[in-house]
Amino acid sequence: MMRWRTYTDRLIVLAVILAAWQVGSFLVGPYWLSSPGAVAARFCAQIWNGELIRHGGYTVEEALIGTLVGGVPAVLLPFLLRRHPVMVAILDPFMVGGYGAPKLAFAPLFILWFGIGIESKIALVAGVVFFIVYFNALSGVRALDPRLVQMAQIAGAGERHVARHVVLPAAVPHILAGFRIAVPYAIGGAIIAELISSNRGLGYLVQTGAMNFDTTSVFSAILAATLIVHAANWLLNAAERTLLRWRPPAQAMLDAEN
Amino acid sequence: MGEAPLLEIKELGKRFAARQGREPSPWVIQGLSFAVQPGEFLTIVGPSGAGKSTLLNMIAQIDTVSEGEIVFNGEALASRDARALRPGCGRRIGYVTQDDNLLPWRTTFDNVLFPIEVQGRLDAETRAHAEMLVGAVGLAGFERYYPHELSGGMRKRAALIRTLAYDPPVILMDEPFAAVDAQTRAQLQADLLRLWSLKRKTIIFVTHDITEAIALGDRALVLSRQPARIAAEHAIPIPRPRKVEDIFAVEGFATVYERIRAAIQ
Numbered sequence: 334m335m336r337w338r339t340y341t342d343r344l345i346v347l348a349v350i351l352a353a354w355q356v357g358s359f360l361v362g363p364y365w366l367s368s369p370g371a372v373a374a375r376f377c378a379q380i381w382n383g384e385l386i387r388h389g390g391y392t393v394e395e396a397l398i399g400t401l402v403g404g405v406p407a408v409l410l411p412f413l414l415r416r417h418p419v420m421v422a423i424l425d426p427f428m429v430g431g432y433g434a435p436k437l438a439f440a441p442l443f444i445l446w447f448g449i450g451i452e453s454k455i456a457l458v459a460g461v462v463f464f465i466v467y468f469n470a471l472s473g474v475r476a477l478d479p480r481l482v483q484m485a486q487i488a489g490a491g492e493r494h495v496a497r498h499v500v501l502p503a504a505v506p507h508i509l510a511g512f513r514i515a516v517p518y519a520i521g522g523a524i525i526a527e528l529i530s531s532n533r534g535l536g537y538l539v540q541t542g543a544m545n546f547d548t549t550s551v552f553s554a555i556l557a558a559t560l561i562v563h564a565a566n567w568l569l570n571a572a573e574r575t576l577l578r579w580r581p582p583a584q585a586m587l588d589a590e591n
Numbered sequence: 592m593g594e595a596p597l598l599e600i601k602e603l604g605k606r607f608a609a610r611q612g613r614e615p616s617p618w619v620i621q622g623l624s625f626a627v628q629p630g631e632f633l634t635i636v637g638p639s640g641a642g643k644s645t646l647l648n649m650i651a652q653i654d655t656v657s658e659g660e661i662v663f664n665g666e667a668l669a670s671r672d673a674r675a676l677r678p679g680c681g682r683r684i685g686y687v688t689q690d691d692n693l694l695p696w697r698t699t700f701d702n703v704l705f706p707i708e709v710q711g712r713l714d715a716e717t718r719a720h721a722e723m724l725v726g727a728v729g730l731a732g733f734e735r736y737y738p739h740e741l742s743g744g745m746r747k748r749a750a751l752i753r754t755l756a757y758d759p760p761v762i763l764m765d766e767p768f769a770a771v772d773a774q775t776r777a778q779l780q781a782d783l784l785r786l787w788s789l790k791r792k793t794i795i796f797v798t799h800d801i802t803e804a805i806a807l808g809d810r811a812l813v814l815s816r817q818p819a820r821i822a823a824e825h826a827i828p829i830p831r832p833r834k835v836e837d838i839f840a841v842e843g844f845a846t847v848y849e850r851i852r853a854a855i856q
Contacts, residue, residue, distance in 0.1 A: 490709040
């Protein structure tokens with residue numbers, strides 16, 4: 334378990350950040366940079382009146398559906414292509430291109446195609462998540478120890494048993510790592526798409542706040558997005574603890590600290 | 592030993608495929624022949640790098656043969672083409688490798704049950720048999736441990752009984768006890784002999800340790816350096832049951848030991 338010292342030191346870091354923010358707000362004026370106190374008060378008020386819950390929930394919904402739409406095929410594809418390395422090689426430059434292309438630049442296009450509703454946000458999030466998870470799942474399938482596969486085949490395991498009992502469990506750590514990287518991008522992608530055109534979501538709150546020169550409202554929405562990412566990360570950690578019980582603690586700890 | 596051999600290796604040869612722009616590798620194994628009788632405990636001794644693992648890999652059908660034939664139960668195994676290989680020859684040839692190859696995400700007991708489970712033979716009887724084996728090698732109490740929580744010797748035991756549990760008629764063993772300390776190894780050898788005496792499987796046991804080859808086998812083959820072929824064959828006339836710890840003191844040990852050592856060079 335983490336030592337208490339870590340928690341107290343974190344509080345000190347938080348206090349320093351808040352103090353710097355407060356000083357900055359004092360220097361440039363709350364009109365340009367809202368103060369931490371005002372943001373906290375606004376945050377609580379918006380939670381209380383349901384505004385943040387409603388908009389935050391909408392953003393979470395987009396990110397979650399998008400993550401599933403992009404993530405599930407990204408996990409399945411390397412498995413289906415496991416026995417067809419030529420296909421993987423053919424697809425590779427396109428996948429690298431898709432991974433490297435600035436997907437957020439597609440947001441206006443998706444809004445054009447799918448409208449300003451939830452569909453365009455899901456498309457953007459799915460596009461972002463797919464490539465990140467694909468490359469992680471692929472590296473998981475590739476990192477497989479061929480001796481384990483041989484052992485399983487000698488023991489009488491057919492192709493499906495090998496996939497289910499050897500390849501999949503070996504790839505799970507990589508797949509989880511992929512989702513861990515992808516989740517903040519999913520939330521970010523949803524918010525960017527909302528910023529460009531939406532009438533709901535945290536991105537919409539940021540957009541209207543900025544238009545009204547209400548920096549407090551902008552920071553309140555960003556704080557909500559940050560907390561959502563933290564919560565998602567916590568859930569992934571919990572999933573990892575359950576799914577990866579079998580790993581030696583040293584390795585698990587190294588990964589948890591990254 | 593008048594009966595037909597269970598496994599026959601005829602003029603077996605192996606060289607690895609050439610990589611682009613390179614000469615094909617020299618012959619690792621060439622003109623290697625021997626036969627194994629049902630129920631025999633055959634040990635194969637050879638210097639490191641003599642192609643012992645390659646030989647077992649070919650018999651287990653996870654590596655191709657370059658020339659010669661492997662006849663199992665009167666049936667010639669098609670093993671020139673990598674795609675025609677049937678690893679384990681339809682569950683009839685078990686293989687205990689140098690590395691334990693336990694699945695890290697399965698507990699000890701689930702690893703032991705793995706072959707039975709994928710063969711669709713998991714029932715009360717096979718489970719009870721596996722439990723018996725767990726107890727017989729002193730792993731009782733560790734069934735729910737993951738491989739990384741076990742010592743090296745325990746992992747070897749688990750790998751050994753994983754193969755014994757599904758009962759293949761032939762078991763290949765590739766220096767399964769090489770990586771453990773001397774005391775654990777003596778214990779593992781004793782465990783193996785005891786389990787073998789209960790149910791006489793056909794075992795081909797490869798090792799570089801002459802003492803181990805004598806302590807365990809009915810017959811010991813000595814491999815020459817590359818290309819590997821049979822340099823000598825020695826019957827081991829030491830009566831069973833044997834006590835592996837005191838094998839040095841047994842009459843006849845010294846003579847066989849000297850003869851094998853001389854053959855290995």
